[in-house]
Amino acid sequence: METPPPLRLTFILFIIISLFSCSWYSFNLPPALSGESQATAWLYSSKSRVRARPGSVLEIQNHEPRNHMEDVPHHPLDPLTMQEIYKVRTILSTHPPFSPSFPAIHSLSLDEPRKDLVLNWKEGDPLPPRKALVIALLNGQSHVLSVDLDLGLVTSNKINRGSGYPMLTMNDISVALEVALSYKELNKSTVKRGLSPSDVTCVTPSAGWFGPDEEGRRVIKVQCFSNQGTPNFYMRPLEGLTMTVDIDKREVVKFTDSGREIPVPKATNTDYRFKNEKEPLKIKAINPISIEQPLGPSFTVEDRHIVKWANWEFHLKADQRAGIVISRAMLSDAETGVPRSVMYKGFSSELFVPYMDPDENWYFKSYMDAGEFGLGATAMSLVPLNDCPRNSYYMDGIFVSSDGKPFVQPNMICVFERYAGDISWRHSEVPVNGFDIREARPKVTLVARMAASVGNYDYIFDWEFQTDGLVHVTVALSGMLMVKGTPHQTVDQMPSQEAASGPLVSENVIGVVHDHFITFHLDMDIDDTNNTFVKVDLVKEATLPGQSPRKSYLKAKRNIAKTEDDARIKLKLYEPSEFHVINPSRRSRLGNPAGYKIVPGGNAASLLDHLDPPQLRSAFTNNQIWVTPYNRNEQWAGGLFTYQSRGDDTLAVWSARNRAIENKDIVLWYTLGFHHIPCQEDFPVMPTVSSSFQLKPVNFFESNPILKAAPVFESDLPVCRPASSS
Amino acid sequence: METPPPLRLTFILFIIISLFSCSWYSFNLPPALSGESQATAWLYSSKSRVRARPGSVLEIQNHEPRNHMEDVPHHPLDPLTMQEIYKVRTILSTHPPFSPSFPAIHSLSLDEPRKDLVLNWKEGDPLPPRKALVIALLNGQSHVLSVDLDLGLVTSNKINRGSGYPMLTMNDISVALEVALSYKELNKSTVKRGLSPSDVTCVTPSAGWFGPDEEGRRVIKVQCFSNQGTPNFYMRPLEGLTMTVDIDKREVVKFTDSGREIPVPKATNTDYRFKNEKEPLKIKAINPISIEQPLGPSFTVEDRHIVKWANWEFHLKADQRAGIVISRAMLSDAETGVPRSVMYKGFSSELFVPYMDPDENWYFKSYMDAGEFGLGATAMSLVPLNDCPRNSYYMDGIFVSSDGKPFVQPNMICVFERYAGDISWRHSEVPVNGFDIREARPKVTLVARMAASVGNYDYIFDWEFQTDGLVHVTVALSGMLMVKGTPHQTVDQMPSQEAASGPLVSENVIGVVHDHFITFHLDMDIDDTNNTFVKVDLVKEATLPGQSPRKSYLKAKRNIAKTEDDARIKLKLYEPSEFHVINPSRRSRLGNPAGYKIVPGGNAASLLDHLDPPQLRSAFTNNQIWVTPYNRNEQWAGGLFTYQSRGDDTLAVWSARNRAIENKDIVLWYTLGFHHIPCQEDFPVMPTVSSSFQLKPVNFFESNPILKAAPVFESDLPVCRPASSS
Incomplete structure (x- = not known):
């Protein structure tokens, strides 16, 4: 088990980790992006200042982040704790196929105990064995692993022989966007539309599945938008421009741009952030209204769950x-x-x-x-x-x-x-x-x-x-x-x-x-x-x-x-x-x-x-x-x-x-x-x-x-x- | 126009009038009811004490009744005011067919002005002529009358030649129940079920229409329930007992009792009134919760409507x-x-x-x-x-x-x-x-x-x-x-x-x-x-x-x-x-x-x-x-x-x-x-x-x-x- 870092470090870690980890599929085109990791890319992003700007009004109401490194499971269905996740990682990293090359983790969560064990469990009983279900991708193969935390062992490792791939990771999306954004044809298309590369934000719509053409490899679509003057880039598509990226080969396998004659919508007044609001809503004001409970709420949350x-x-x-x-x-x-x-x-x-x-x-x-x-x-x-x-x-x-x-x-x-x-x-x-x-x-x-x-x-x-x-x-x-x-x-x-x-x-x-x-x-x-x-x-x-x-x-x-x-x-x-x-x-x-x-x-x-x-x-x-x-x-x-x-x-x-x-x-x-x-x-x-x-x-x-x-x-x-x- | 009575009198009047008037179809069987008006019957009712009993907890929260005798209309669609209603009554009472025998009023409400007049009306304009639409029943005929309040005249009086009758009045229901409750066969059926007449509450389900048998006369069904020990008589039907009453002839035209072998449900714990609640709900208590608006609500109600x-x-x-x-x-x-x-x-x-x-x-x-x-x-x-x-x-x-x-x-x-x-x-x-x-x-x-x-x-x-x-x-x-x-x-x-x-x-x-x-x-x-x-x-x-x-x-x-x-x-x-x-x-x-x-x-x-x-x-x-x-x-x-x-x-x-x-x-x-x-x-x-x-x-x-x-x-x-x- 790894030593839990102190609170402050945990918070910083959480920020950085979450930037890496939150499965997301939208991305900015930074001026000089080449091989940086996504977090670095984010730091370079022209929009990153938004995060630091004071007065992002809704943020200040956030609750303080909680430290979860001390969490322990209390109930058979409690999710894996941070410490348990670290432990699974350690177990996996010594498991033969993953020993030299750690796989991409696409899912790692509690393998819930058998239903009868959960139903028979009573408060105060020891927990049924804690197990993790892991979906990992290595060399194009999807592994479904069962990890027993008490035994410290991978107890089962099956390879998916059916169709489909595991849930996309942040890294997959990051790779797809990197590959797409460094594709020269994209720059040409961008410039032809009168935009500079920094005006472009791309997203990764899923590829679906449409027969043998895109089978047997993990592909994803990438489409782009203009973020010029608005965070609401969704309303300004670069219509007709689609890239198909092979995530594992890191290459654009198809590029189409059939929409150059379609203008990028000008779409003014699409910024919906309150801090940038210049004029108030033109309606009779609504007085403050609130659900109040001076004695506090009547529910309790025991053992966090x-x-x-x-x-x-x-x-x-x-x-x-x-x-x-x-x-x-x-x-x-x-x-x-x-x-x-x-x-x-x-x-x-x-x-x-x-x-x-x-x-x-x-x-x-x-x-x-x-x-x-x-x-x-x-x-x-x-x-x-x-x-x-x-x-x-x-x-x-x-x-x-x-x-x-x-x-x-x-x-x-x-x-x-x-x-x-x-x-x-x-x-x-x-x-x-x-x-x-x-x-x-x-x-x-x-x-x-x-x-x-x-x-x-x-x-x-x-x-x-x-x-x-x-x-x-x-x-x-x-x-x-x-x-x-x-x-x-x-x-x-x-x-x-x-x-x-x-x-x-x-x-x-x-x-x-x-x-x-x-x-x-x-x-x-x-x-x-x-x-x-x-x-x-x-x-x-x-x-x-x-x-x-x-x-x-x-x-x-x-x-x-x-x-x-x-x-x-x-x-x-x-x-x-x-x-x-x-x-x-x-x-x-x-x-x-x-x-x-x-x-x-x-x-x-x-x-x-x-x-x-x-x-x-x-x-x-x-x-x-x-x-x-x-x-x-x-x-x-x-x-x-x-x-x-x-x-x-x-x-x-x-x-x-x-x-x-x-x-x-x-x-x-x-x-x-x-x-x-x-x-x-x-x-x-x-x-x-x-x-x-x-x-x-x-x-x-x-x-x-x-x-x-x-x-x-x-x-x-x-x-x-x-x-x-x- | 009649002189508005002072506030206190109005309130007493309102109580009495509403007893007469609220269209309702449920009624107690008082021990010795013969020809009294419904209000009197209510005063005799064994359950009437409920009203006077202190601690009927939800009542004390009532808002004070408002005096409406001074109301005047401000908008073309405002309903008739009390004074206007009295005026219509006066106009009707001098209208030839109703002069000696005032009809039963089944509906008396604003005859809304033509839509174009309403749409063109602006605040400050004089109101379009105030008119009432009256539906009155006299000698078995349904009259649809238009009354012009400004002219003080009935301007139109049409008799319904189609099927159907106007909405039932409280008096209709009162009559139906009186007739039914004084029908001897009902007493027999009640006693055979082991109930005393004072245990019986009756209601008037509508008769519907099912062909020529009940055509050309105003009939209604009456069915009864036991109120023994509960205000929730609905759960204790005298099943199989139905009376068909001709409201205008004041007679039971059909009596069936096919359910004497069906017991009156005993149905305990059906009283739902909080004041009679003996034990609290067996759930974790919910703390007070309320929608609060310390600056008050944001809406206004102008001119009452x-x-x-x-x-x-x-x-x-x-x-x-x-x-x-x-x-x-x-x-x-x-x-x-x-x-x-x-x-x-x-x-x-x-x-x-x-x-x-x-x-x-x-x-x-x-x-x-x-x-x-x-x-x-x-x-x-x-x-x-x-x-x-x-x-x-x-x-x-x-x-x-x-x-x-x-x-x-x-x-x-x-x-x-x-x-x-x-x-x-x-x-x-x-x-x-x-x-x-x-x-x-x-x-x-x-x-x-x-x-x-x-x-x-x-x-x-x-x-x-x-x-x-x-x-x-x-x-x-x-x-x-x-x-x-x-x-x-x-x-x-x-x-x-x-x-x-x-x-x-x-x-x-x-x-x-x-x-x-x-x-x-x-x-x-x-x-x-x-x-x-x-x-x-x-x-x-x-x-x-x-x-x-x-x-x-x-x-x-x-x-x-x-x-x-x-x-x-x-x-x-x-x-x-x-x-x-x-x-x-x-x-x-x-x-x-x-x-x-x-x-x-x-x-x-x-x-x-x-x-x-x-x-x-x-x-x-x-x-x-x-x-x-x-x-x-x-x-x-x-x-x-x-x-x-x-x-x-x-x-x-x-x-x-x-x-x-x-x-x-x-x-x-x-x-x-x-x-x-x-x-x-x-x-x-x-x-x-x-x-x-x-x-x-x-x-x-x-x-x-x-x-x-x-x-x-x-x-x-x-x-x-x-x-x-x-």
């Missing part, structure tokens, strides 16, 4: 690939107070974003952001008071860079109590019947939030817990559009609006139509692992002649899903169903099985051809709901090796095995979709758009579990005065 | 039938600050609730709550701090009782600013590219809320306005299930669960499956009255051979709706569209037409047979979206005379005329639906379930209108301490 609030308890952690992971979510029984299992593990397994333009510079844009870039890796520090309200608790992510060393993703998750003025239940009676009743109870909830900035887009993930047992999962989208340059300044100049791949959102800027699909892995364990998926169909019945003045009515019909075939579901407004996960062995006093239902909200489906390469790779979006038997190797809907995969390891492939799922440990998968036809309001930063689904108890409780909740009285509430500075 | 907040301005009023009415919603242009029209009028036009049981005691339950009972009429006072947060502004409704006199529905609407910890827009950049950016802006919104307690169910209506121009309309459901008695105590005792009309939710209690459909009238006027409805279809396109490595992509295709046929829309997940209302004459600088789109959220469709009487009457739910040309007589989706109507005056009938709607003054209709399969958690009071839709600007602004919004700093926020009493 166990969140306890009201009748809920769950394990919360940050994962480099999935972002927020909720584990062992337990809800107290309303009668006995005993915690009961609801969900073993819930997280966003993949995020598929296909763009709708078959053009040679656009066809490949079909991001699988979790598997390609990492939702945790791109989840930057939340901004206090603006991303999360006062009284939020912030949790860091402990992640691993490509050299196998740990780094801190600070303030990556926030946890807070929400009161939005909503009502948890109510009833009034008009006094005329003798019952003078006006009862209402406010709704207070607990939210765990993260915001992944996967390049241009920001995805805000909220897991919201209610005292009535409902879990509300929301994804909100903000950030920037991925836009396309066009020669046209106005709609009238366009020969055909319909020929464009999206609406004109600014002069020379097309907002290309695209979709977003977020697939959630929801390992429901209602009271125990043996669960059953029941589709409760609402079916129209016709009455018999003479039976009733009514001609028709709906009947709820329960259909148990025996195998995976029965649980592949496309939502239909005119063939409605409820979707229950029940525990057939746990019955209420009335005999109803304890269950939870998944309640879809607004949704969108992928309409792409099932054989279209992006859809083949993201075939997990072919249905909105799937149910699979629990299999610890089936966590990632697009496969463990998503990058450049051919779709041979997706949820759709697993489900096609049609395994038995009745009265088994089962996993529910839900895909939340958005169609996005951009509009001018989305320029230059999009107001948030959100959608959600719910997990809702169904006969889990004997009756309304919050019937006895107390109302709020004036005397409960705080006494507030305006800020002292006002 | 004009709400101004941030970039929004609208007219807000309470309507006895529709509940909340939003008129003249205007949004400031982000560039010029000039207010621009978004919506002329928005309100919930009808609420259809069909139950799914063809049984003789259930088939008729197909409520049309707005047209039968009134959403405003049943919207009781909101409970401060519990129904609405601190700093809420409360608005009263001024309604009219069946004798033509005004009464106050106090604190019926609340208006408040909401901060829920959400984000209005954000973007982070990883610092490695030189842009050290973490920008986020909190989302603060304005909500106008009402809660209608239409019998057992509570419907919370929220109109939420965002600074980015989005309007979020939410309906949340709480209150009690309409339940059915069953001989069975547990599921095991049931010969077939599927044969029942819903799940067992307590011993001897079936939660009958039902739907809720709320149809909104949305008279969008984007910048002006001439608007066009555009369906933007997302259509899958196949690429040509060799065109692209992609096989498919989506294309947005704009289809202008020429006539009403083109705008009848059933939502389809796999045939997605956006639905825009645009102003073809108002173009952005790029040439995009200014517009708003309606964004459906989770929804449910009616699956009933189109010829089934309830569906025929509520044929407005045959589609989720309709667009009609503006017609001031087409406000109520189920027709002006909804009660016992045959469906000859619904939105579906109007739309079938297939009128031109392109570049016209058009009205958008949206239906929000819920399927409800009850569960034990819904017993004895349901936790709120909600769904929503949005109206969202599309090229209405030139760019993101809130880009310049300021972030929140610690120094902006209040300094709070715990309540002094703690």
